[in-house]
Amino acid sequence: MPDGVKVLVVDDEEPFVDALAQRLELRGFTVLTAFNGDAALAVVQEKPVDVVVLDVLMPGKDGVETLREIKQNKPLVEVIMLTGHATVETAIEGMRLGAYDYLMKPTDTDDLVTKINKAHGRKSDHEERIRQANIDNLLRTRGW
Amino acid sequence: MSQKEIAFTGRIIASLSHEIKNVLATIKESAGLMEDILSLRPETDAPHQARLVKAAGNIRKQVDRGVDVVMGLNRFAHSMDEPMAQIDLNELTAQMAFLMQRFAHKSAIGLSAAPYSEPLNIVTDPFRLEMLLAAALDVCLTRADKGSGLVIQPCRVEGRPAVWIGAAPDEPPDTLPPTVAFPEDLFALKGDLEHLQVNIYDCGSAGLHGVLILFK
Numbered sequence: 001m002p003d004g005v006k007v008l009v010v011d012d013e014e015p016f017v018d019a020l021a022q023r024l025e026l027r028g029f030t031v032l033t034a035f036n037g038d039a040a041l042a043v044v045q046e047k048p049v050d051v052v053v054l055d056v057l058m059p060g061k062d063g064v065e066t067l068r069e070i071k072q073n074k075p076l077v078e079v080i081m082l083t084g085h086a087t088v089e090t091a092i093e094g095m096r097l098g099a100y101d102y103l104m105k106p107t108d109t110d111d112l113v114t115k116i117n118k119a120h121g122r123k124s125d126h127e128e129r130i131r132q133a134n135i136d137n138l139l140r141t142r143g144w
Numbered sequence: 145m146s147q148k149e150i151a152f153t154g155r156i157i158a159s160l161s162h163e164i165k166n167v168l169a170t171i172k173e174s175a176g177l178m179e180d181i182l183s184l185r186p187e188t189d190a191p192h193q194a195r196l197v198k199a200a201g202n203i204r205k206q207v208d209r210g211v212d213v214v215m216g217l218n219r220f221a222h223s224m225d226e227p228m229a230q231i232d233l234n235e236l237t238a239q240m241a242f243l244m245q246r247f248a249h250k251s252a253i254g255l256s257a258a259p260y261s262e263p264l265n266i267v268t269d270p271f272r273l274e275m276l277l278a279a280a281l282d283v284c285l286t287r288a289d290k291g292s293g294l295v296i297q298p299c300r301v302e303g304r305p306a307v308w309i310g311a312a313p314d315e316p317p318d319t320l321p322p323t324v325a326f327p328e329d330l331f332a333l334k335g336d337l338e339h340l341q342v343n344i345y346d347c348g349s350a351g352l353h354g355v356l357i358l359f360k
Binding site for chain 2: 015023026057084105107
């Protein structure tokens with residue numbers, strides 16, 4: 001269930017972001033928005049975000065550069081790249097840098113929702129493994 | 145056109161088609177949002193609800209159609225990027241069937257692409273090869289009967305990559321028939337053959353309804 005999943009939508013096309021954000025909210029996601037790479041990084045730094053939906057081609061800091069910084073600062077945040085036909089290779093490069101997946105723009109909403117949920121699932125699993133490792137470590141160090 | 149002019153044309157078309165796709169993406173999400181909102185309370189008899197749902201659905205379908213067109217335009221534009229590039233003939237023939245669909249439709253002929261069983265990669269001038277294939281398709285469309293079907297498909301003939309444009313049910317030949325000739329109605333393209341390192345054969349004299357473009 002998407003309830004509580006925090007999604008950040010990043011694209012320089014403001015009307016696109018606005019409509020997509022409302023559609024995701026109607027499906028139960030909590031949605032934040034940003035219209036460029038720097039604004040996206042600020043949101044990720046200041047607020048809890050589970051999944052970023054990130055356009056590859058943006059003026060200024062592009063999608064790949066933004067992805068690299070997100071992964072550097074918040075490695076557990078999952079990123080789904082939005083790409084056009086001509087920038088698929090860039091999106092695949094993004095996956096090498098740690099993006100969860102990519103989608104062609106315009107997106108199919110059902111596909112996007114599925115990928116957001118899967119990306120969130122991977123983040124939750126990862127967080128759970130870290131939590132468990134911390135508990136195990138604590139038990140070991142205290143000799144229990 | 146010089147290569148510089150071709151590259152410039154391609155760059156501008158690619159850029160504009162990207163912008164059109166952004167516009168379509170916004171229209172698609174906005175129409176989708178309208179559908180979402182209207183479906184929140186489908187049981188209500190709000191004025192014009194059914195008509196609005198239908199209109200939003202039509203917008204979405206037309207956007208999907210527009211996206212297909214603009215993707216084809218974008219791929220065509222990128223074929224002008226480089227004077228020589230590696231291409232897969234399966235992708236190129238599918239693209240040609242898409243680009244020439246309207247001309248085939250006007251001639252009342254069904255045009256489809258049939259892929260080869262494996263990738264057929266060649267290094268060529270993509271834009272000029274598209275021009276050659278378009279001209280060959282034009283000739284075949286002129287020759288074909290109204291209501292018939294035409295297939296463009298990559299193949300291997302005597303081990304060499306080739307493109308077959310033929311009327312169903314004729315299949316591309318495995319070997320080059322001895323009696324094949326250069327199609328006279330493609331005479332104007334003879335100058336491009338050397339540049340593209342291809343030969344064109346009219347297989348009509350061998351009893352086949354089709355044209356074979358064979359890479360050297």
